[in-house]
Amino acid sequence: MKRHVKQVLGLSAFAAVCMALGMGLSHGWVARAQEEKPVTVDPKGLDRxxxxxxxxxxxxxxxxxxxxxxxxxxxxxxxxxxxxxxxxxxxxxxxxxxxxxxxxxxxxxxxxxxxxxxxxxxxxxxxxxxxxxxxxxxxxxxxxxxxxxxxxxxxxxxxxxxxxxxxxxxxxxxxxxxxxxxxxxxxxxxxxxxxxxxxxxxxxxxxxxxxxxxxxxxxxxxxxxxxxxxxxxxxxxxxxxxxxxxxxxxxxxxxxxxxxxxxxxxxxxxxxxxxxxxxxxxxxxxSRGYLGVTPQELDSVFQEALGVKQGVLVGSVERGQPADKAGLQHQDVITSVDGQAVKNPDDLVSAISSRRAGDTVKLGVIRKGKAMTLSVVLGDRKAIEELRRGESGRGEEGESGGTDREGSSTFSLQKAYGFQVGALDPVNRHQFGIAEDRKGVVVVSVDPRSPAADRNLQVGMIITEAAGQPVTSVADFMAAARKATGRPLLLYIQAPQGSQRLTLAIPPR
CATH class of the missing domain: 2.40.10.120 (Thrombin, subunit H)
Structure with missing residues (x-):
C-alpha cells in the first residue's frame, strides 16, 4: 500500500513538473511569437x-x-x-x-x-x-x-x-x-x-x-x-x-x-x-527672426564627442548677433525652440524664421553635458544678412601665434587623426594666403584616406580651438590633441580669409 501511494505521489509530482515546464515553454513561445509579428495595418474604409x-x-x-x-x-x-x-x-x-x-x-x-x-x-x-x-x-x-x-x-x-x-x-x-x-x-x-x-x-x-x-x-x-x-x-x-x-x-x-x-x-x-x-x-x-549661428548636423561622430544624441550643433556664433548676446556658444547643442524639439538644421531654420524679428524665444541647450535654457531676442534676418555681407573679411581679434613645429613627440597627429598642422609663421601665411589677423595653427596636410578627409578638413584651414581649448601655437594644439586620443577631436575652424567659421569633429583612425 505504501509503495502504491509513493508511486502515485511520484507520478503526480512528475506530471506537475512537466506541466510547469510546458507552461513556461509555452509562455516563452507565445511571447516570442508576439515579439516577432510582422508590422501590419488594420485598414478601414477599403470598401469606398x-x-x-x-x-x-x-x-x-x-x-x-x-x-x-x-x-x-x-x-x-x-x-x-x-x-x-x-x-x-x-x-x-x-x-x-x-x-x-x-x-x-x-x-x-x-x-x-x-x-x-x-x-x-x-x-x-x-x-x-x-x-x-x-x-x-x-x-x-x-x-x-x-x-x-x-x-x-x-x-x-x-x-x-x-x-x-x-x-x-x-x-x-x-x-x-x-x-x-x-x-x-x-x-x-x-x-x-x-x-x-x-x-x-x-x-x-x-x-x-x-x-x-x-x-x-x-x-x-x-x-x-x-x-x-x-x-x-x-x-x-x-x-x-x-x-x-x-x-x-x-x-x-x-x-x-x-x-x-x-x-x-x-x-x-x-x-x-x-x-x-x-x-x-x-x-x-x-519679418523673419534670425539667430546668428551656423547650424550643423549632429551626426554620430558629434554625438560621440559631445555625449548628446539629438539636436542641432552650433558650428559657430556670429559676434554681436542675437545668439552671441544671449550667451550661446559654438559646440552647444540646441535641442528645442520654445519647447518644440529640433532634430536637424532645417528644423531649427524653420522654427526661427517662422518667428518675427523682436520675438523672444527660449532655446533648450546642452553645453558640455549640462542642460540649460537660454532666452534670445531675435534679430531681423534681412537686416543682419546685409550687415554680415558688409562686414565679410573681418577676422577675430587675439594674440599672436607662435612659431612652434610639430616636433618629434611620440604622439603622431598623422597616425591618430590623419592630418598635420603648422604654425602661422610668415612662410605659411604667404603659402596659404592667410590674413594677418588670424591666430591659431594652420592645416598643412590631410591624408586623403583619413577620417579628417572624410570630414572635409582641408589644407589652409585655421584651427583656433581644439578639444574645447583655445589654440595659439602648435604646442597648444598638440597638447589638446593628445588628451583627445582615442576619441573624436573637436575643432573650431576659421577660413584663411573672410568671416566663415565652422565646427568639425574628427574621429580617430
Whole structure:
C-alpha cells in the first residue's frame, strides 16, 4: 500500500513538473511569437474610394488662372526664352513658368512677354494666394496681371504683398461673394496622406490630379522654406495652385517640379504661409527672426564627442548677433525652440524664421553635458544678412601665434587623426594666403584616406580651438590633441580669409 501511494505521489509530482515546464515553454513561445509579428495595418474604409471627385467639384471654383503680361529686354536675339534663374531652370527647365516667353525674331530690344500660373481664392472679397515667381515682374510700368475665374470672368489683379524667400504672393481682385477655400494645417499632415492638386498646367485650365504626401521638410535651395513633396502630377502652369487634403482644405501652394524625375512635385506648406499672411495683407516686408549661428548636423561622430544624441550643433556664433548676446556658444547643442524639439538644421531654420524679428524665444541647450535654457531676442534676418555681407573679411581679434613645429613627440597627429598642422609663421601665411589677423595653427596636410578627409578638413584651414581649448601655437594644439586620443577631436575652424567659421569633429583612425 505504501509503495502504491509513493508511486502515485511520484507520478503526480512528475506530471506537475512537466506541466510547469510546458507552461513556461509555452509562455516563452507565445511571447516570442508576439515579439516577432510582422508590422501590419488594420485598414478601414477599403470598401469606398477617397472623395477626390467631391473635392474637385467643390474646390474647382476657388482656383483661378493668372496671366502676367510684361515687357522685357531680349538678351539674345532669336532666343525664345529668357532663362537665367538656376533654381527655376532646374525644376522647370529653361523657359518654365518662372521665365517669360519671348517671341522669336523682331529687331526691338524690348519685347512683350506673357507667362502664366494658377492661384487659389482665400476670401470672398477676392484675395488670392499664388507664387512669387508668377507675379515677380509686377510693379514695372506697363506690366499687367489678369485673373480668370472658373465662370470665365476676368479681373485686373493687384499684388498686395509678396515674399521671394518663401515664393508666395497675395493678389487682390475687385469682386465680392466669391467661393473661397479654407486654409488647413500642413503641420499635421502624415506621409502617405491623400492630396489633390488643381491648376492650369500647360494652359489646360482647371486640371485635377491626385496623389499622396511623399515627404515633408524638403529643403531644396538652403533657404528658409521646407517643402512638401507629392506625387500628384504637377506641371508648368500649376505654380500657385492649391494642394488640398480630402476635407478640401489648402495644405500647400504648388511651387516646383523636378523634371529629371517623374511625379516629384513640391508645395510650400500652408502653415508657413499662414505665419506671414498678416504681413502680405498689409503690404509690409516679411519679418523673419534670425539667430546668428551656423547650424550643423549632429551626426554620430558629434554625438560621440559631445555625449548628446539629438539636436542641432552650433558650428559657430556670429559676434554681436542675437545668439552671441544671449550667451550661446559654438559646440552647444540646441535641442528645442520654445519647447518644440529640433532634430536637424532645417528644423531649427524653420522654427526661427517662422518667428518675427523682436520675438523672444527660449532655446533648450546642452553645453558640455549640462542642460540649460537660454532666452534670445531675435534679430531681423534681412537686416543682419546685409550687415554680415558688409562686414565679410573681418577676422577675430587675439594674440599672436607662435612659431612652434610639430616636433618629434611620440604622439603622431598623422597616425591618430590623419592630418598635420603648422604654425602661422610668415612662410605659411604667404603659402596659404592667410590674413594677418588670424591666430591659431594652420592645416598643412590631410591624408586623403583619413577620417579628417572624410570630414572635409582641408589644407589652409585655421584651427583656433581644439578639444574645447583655445589654440595659439602648435604646442597648444598638440597638447589638446593628445588628451583627445582615442576619441573624436573637436575643432573650431576659421577660413584663411573672410568671416566663415565652422565646427568639425574628427574621429580617430
Amino acid at each position: 474610394m477617397p472623395p477626390i471627385a467631391e473635392v474637385a467639384e467643390k474646390l474647382n471654383p476657388t482656383v483661378v488662372a493668372i496671366t502676367n503680361t510684361s515687357f522685357v529686354r531680349q538678351r539674345q536675339p532669336g532666343n525664345p526664352f529668357g532663362g537665367g534663374d538656376d533654381f527655376f531652370d532646374f525644376f522647370f527647365g529653361p523657359g518654365g513658368p518662372g521665365h517669360p516667353r519671348v517671341p522669336r525674331g523682331g529687331g526691338d530690344s524690348e519685347q512683350r512677354a506673357v507667362s502664366g500660373g494658377s492661384g487659389v481664392i482665400i476670401s470672398p472679397d477676392g484675395e488670392i494666394l499664388t507664387n512669387y515667381h508668377v507675379v515677380a515682374s509686377m510693379g514695372e510700368p506697363g506690366n499687367a496681371l489678369e485673373v480668370k475665374t472658373v465662370d470665365g470672368r476676368t479681373f485686373k489683379g493687384t499684388v498686395l504683398g509678396k515674399d521671394k524667400e518663401l515664393d508666395v504672393a497675395l493678389v487682390k481682385i475687385d469682386a465680392t461673394h466669391l467661393p473661397f477655400a479654407k486654409l488647413g494645417d500642413s503641420d499635421s499632415l502624415k506621409i502617405g496622406e491623400w492630396v489633390v492638386a488643381i491648376g492650369n498646367p500647360l494652359g489646360l485650365e482647371h486640371t485635377v490630379t491626385q496623389g499622396i504626401i511623399s515627404a515633408k521638410g524638403r529643403n531644396l535651395d538652403g533657404g528658409v522654406s521646407t517643402f512638401l513633396q507629392t506625387d500628384a502630377a504637377i506641371n508648368r502652369g500649376n505654380s500657385g495652385g492649391p494642394l488640398l487634403n480630402l476635407r478640401g482644405e489648402v495644405v500647400g501652394i504648388n511651387t516646383a517640379i523636378n523634371p529629371a524625375g517623374q511625379n516629384i512635385g513640391f508645395a510650400v506648406p500652408i502653415s508657413m504661409v499662414n505665419r506671414i499672411l498678416k504681413d502680405l495683407r498689409a503690404g509690409k516686408p516679411v
